[in-house]
Amino acid sequence: MNPKKPVNHQKEAVITIRNLKISFGDLHVLRGVDLDLYQGENLVVLGRSGTGKSVLIKIIAGLLEPDQGSVNVLGEDVGKLNKRELDALRLKLGFSFQNSALYDSMTVRENLEFPLIRNVRNLSRADINKAVEEALADVGLSQTINQMPSELSGGQRKRIGIARTLILKPEIMLYDEPTAGLDPITSNEINHLINEVQERHNTSSIIITHDLTCAKAVGDRIAMLLDGRFERQGTFDEVFEDSNDERAKQFYEYNFVN
Numbered sequence: 001m002n003p004k005k006p007v008n009h010q011k012e013a014v015i016t017i018r019n020l021k022i023s024f025g026d027l028h029v030l031r032g033v034d035l036d037l038y039q040g041e042n043l044v045v046l047g048r049s050g051t052g053k054s055v056l057i058k059i060i061a062g063l064l065e066p067d068q069g070s071v072n073v074l075g076e077d078v079g080k081l082n083k084r085e086l087d088a089l090r091l092k093l094g095f096s097f098q099n100s101a102l103y104d105s106m107t108v109r110e111n112l113e114f115p116l117i118r119n120v121r122n123l124s125r126a127d128i129n130k131a132v133e134e135a136l137a138d139v140g141l142s143q144t145i146n147q148m149p150s151e152l153s154g155g156q157r158k159r160i161g162i163a164r165t166l167i168l169k170p171e172i173m174l175y176d177e178p179t180a181g182l183d184p185i186t187s188n189e190i191n192h193l194i195n196e197v198q199e200r201h202n203t204s205s206i207i208i209t210h211d212l213t214c215a216k217a218v219g220d221r222i223a224m225l226l227d228g229r230f231e232r233q234g235t236f237d238e239v240f241e242d243s244n245d246e247r248a249k250q251f252y253e254y255n256f257v258n
């Protein structure tokens with residue numbers, strides 16, 4: 001599979017992180033993270049288990065307070081926002097988390113309506129129906145509207161989960177392990193969907209993954225978390241194929257990439 005062409009980084013940053021540090025007791029997880037996410041790009045964050053990828057996402061979303069450093073998201077200094085301002089900012093972030101499971105007792109339609117009804121006031125029934133139909137069409141699953149989650153495949157459930165996130169029209173998408181637990185063909189479909197979302201909605205995305213095939217397929221840029229910092233950043237080829245860094249090489253050799 002060919003890596004994506006790099007996007008033009010002259011664009012503005014939608015997330016800017018500087019010198020971010022967080023420890024839990026003696027465990028120094030993030031030790032001075034600097035990272036930019038540019039408008040319209042897919043940025044893949046790679047790192048071994050326990051390196052702090054989820055912690056980083058939680059700090060970006062204002063769910064966890066860092067010990068030091070600054071996080072600016074869509075022009076807002078996350079550390080300075082009050083609860084109401086944070087809630088408003090979070091509505092512009094779309095979370096596609098591993099554990100953001102669908103509600104089993106609700107149909108696909110009801111699952112998609114749920115975030116809309118909870119977060120957007122004064123929507124008519126016609127507005128809601130239109131938004132649900134558009135979001136389902138976006139992920140290619142219009143025909144599942146009246147089905148229950150238990151009737152869907154793992155890949156379809158993942159797509160519906162992404163549709164449920166897209167329905168609020170986020171400016172930034174945060175995908176946590178989007179291909180975890182999926183077979184290679186279904187993983188490939190999810191990779192395509194991530195790229196389609198980027199193209200169609202012009203979203204900027206952070207994709208956390210261990211799957212190098214996914215990283216290569218969706219990443220305009222790769223940032224590798226090593227020892228609490230992003231020491232290696234660049235295109236897939238820059239990070240891996242031209243690299244003499246033993247730690248990056250080790251990561252590469254234990255992953256299957258096609």
Ligand SMILES: Nc1ncnc2c1ncn2[C@@H]1O[C@H](COP(=O)(O)OP(=O)(O)OP(=O)(O)O)[C@@H](O)[C@H]1O
Nearest residue numbers: 024027029047048049050051052053054055056210
């Ligand atoms: N609230 C917390 N209190 C104490 N320790 C924590 C807390 N949150 C995370 N940690 C620790 O910080 C480290 C990084 O956790 P994190 O979940 O970010 O890893 P990760 O890189 O996302 O790993 P994985 O790829 O396995 O999901 C882990 O050692 C974890 O136990």
